[in-house]
Amino acid sequence: MQFWIDTASRTPIYRQLKDQIRAAIARGKLHPDDRMPSVRDLSRQIVVNPNTVARVYTELEREGVLNTRPGVGVFVAQNRADEFTRKARKERLLALIDQFLTEAVHLGFSAAEALTLAGERSQQFQWQEGTSS
Amino acid sequence: MQFWIDTASRTPIYRQLKDQIRAAIARGKLHPDDRMPSVRDLSRQIVVNPNTVARVYTELEREGVLNTRPGVGVFVAQNRADEFTRKARKERLLALIDQFLTEAVHLGFSAAEALTLAGERSQQFQWQEGTSS
Amino acid sequence: MQFWIDTASRTPIYRQLKDQIRAAIARGKLHPDDRMPSVRDLSRQIVVNPNTVARVYTELEREGVLNTRPGVGVFVAQNRADEFTRKARKERLLALIDQFLTEAVHLGFSAAEALTLAGERSQQFQWQEGTSS
Amino acid sequence: MQFWIDTASRTPIYRQLKDQIRAAIARGKLHPDDRMPSVRDLSRQIVVNPNTVARVYTELEREGVLNTRPGVGVFVAQNRADEFTRKARKERLLALIDQFLTEAVHLGFSAAEALTLAGERSQQFQWQEGTSS
DNA sequence: GTGGTCTAGACCACC
DNA sequence: GTGGTCTAGACCACG
Numbered sequence A, B, C, D: 001m002q003f004w005i006d007t008a009s010r011t012p013i014y015r016q017l018k019d020q021i022r023a024a025i026a027r028g029k030l031h032p033d034d035r036m037p038s039v040r041d042l043s044r045q046i047v048v049n050p051n052t053v054a055r056v057y058t059e060l061e062r063e064g065v066l067n068t069r070p071g072v073g074v075f076v077a078q079n080r081a082d083e084f085t086r087k088a089r090k091e092r093l094l095a096l097i098d099q100f101l102t103e104a105v106h107l108g109f110s111a112a113e114a115l116t117l118a119g120e121r122s123q124q125f126q127w128q129e130g131t132s133s
Numbered sequence E: 001g002t003g004g005t006c007t008a009g010a011c012c013a014c015c
Numbered sequence F: 001g002t003g004g005t006c007t008a009g010a011c012c013a014c015g
Helices: A013-026 A039-045 A050-062 A086-106 A111-124 B013-026 B039-045 B050-062 B086-106 B111-122 C013-026 C039-046 C050-062 C086-106 C111-124 D013-026 D039-046 D050-062 D086-106 D111-122
Strands: A066-069 A073-076 B066-069 B073-076 C066-069 C073-076 D066-069 D073-076
Touching (some): A039 A050, A086 B086, A111 B086, A111 B111, B086 B111, C013 C050, C013 D086, C039 C050, C086 C111, C086 D013, D013 D050, D086 D111
Antiparallel strands (some): A066 A073
């Protein structure tokens, strides 16, 4: 996996990295039990303070996305979405949808346009058994 | 127009208000030359520091979304939806899409499920025509 | 609320503080919407680096225990346990129980003794409508 | 005796093994003068670096829990359950109880529910008599 | 005033 | 080698 940071962006470095890791997993580019680069390696690679990388790994660990074994390394975890209530998950998804559509309209697109483009884009995302119905 | 602020949200108050005004214009709920409520009225209505409202009006004026006519009031400016190039806006939309789909997958939904639900959801709103094509 | 840190202990400072805050909430000594001391105040009070306190607040925020409103302060959140599956919650509780009983036996107590003492101690904990049955 | 290591757990491997050996003795599954498996055998059995097993044996010997007879093997020492004072052990137990109840309440259980379940759970094990009274 | 982010550099425990 | 924790001190955004 290759990660890149845009230091000019206003979104924090740790946020950019977190998002990229989550996206890589959602797209199936990283699989459960895959080994992540070490904190020091990754910090050198993307030219960022090791603490910042460590923070990302720690937060993703607490969110259940990664597993870290001190002294050994950091690994991609199993998906734990099924620990959440169907209701909570659907509420969260609806919030995401509203946010997405609102921002798309801010950009001057119609909802239909945004969804069409999203449909094309979704091909890159890992198919997954639905658990919400 | 009715505006609402979620003080519990992580997005700054001034950003929420700015976004809502822009969204209202984009959706055609506010039209060019419509008069905006005064800073004091609006600050009372949404229970927010007047400084914050003033800041929003100032920034939106600088961005050409609003016009202030001193001693008269604040008014909606002419449509500037094309302030971004088509390319920049599309790039931003793609980023939004990726972010949305990533989160949906992490919630345990498939991309298809998320988009289906988004399609239903989008019909509950009155979105304006896209301007990107 | 008064918090104290044992710098001689081997359990990390941030862990001690986190545990105390969680315990105060569980015992009803801190209630939803109560305001927490500011990062700087608390760091001065317990003589710890502000970053360490900030870390605690950030983590508890991500866990849904606290709400932070940047520029305003940090507040106790509502209990969100109902977002988790009954199954996930019960599994977690059973793990807690096993861990507790095992450690008690390590200390040379019988399970019965440990549970008797826990029964007395539990009077200090806030009663709460069971949601597991 | 059968030992198992959970490499995914956050508690260090050497700590898991140490705790299990102590627990086995506390529960009466290992008795004074019982012979422990060799470092090499045990490391193969639980798939762990031999250094780690050696460290555990060394530490337990230093703590008086095991005895090494060079060229012969490692053996369980005489019972030292009273190595802590009654007061220190009770303080530690109270801390464990508070921690347990806090987590249970945050999971949405009442203290009473948690203790009831703990009571049932405790009967599935063969705990030894308490030594604190 | 508030919290949020980042860096630099230290020391520790674990394997 | 690995990750975990803590400090000191900086700068920023927000209200």
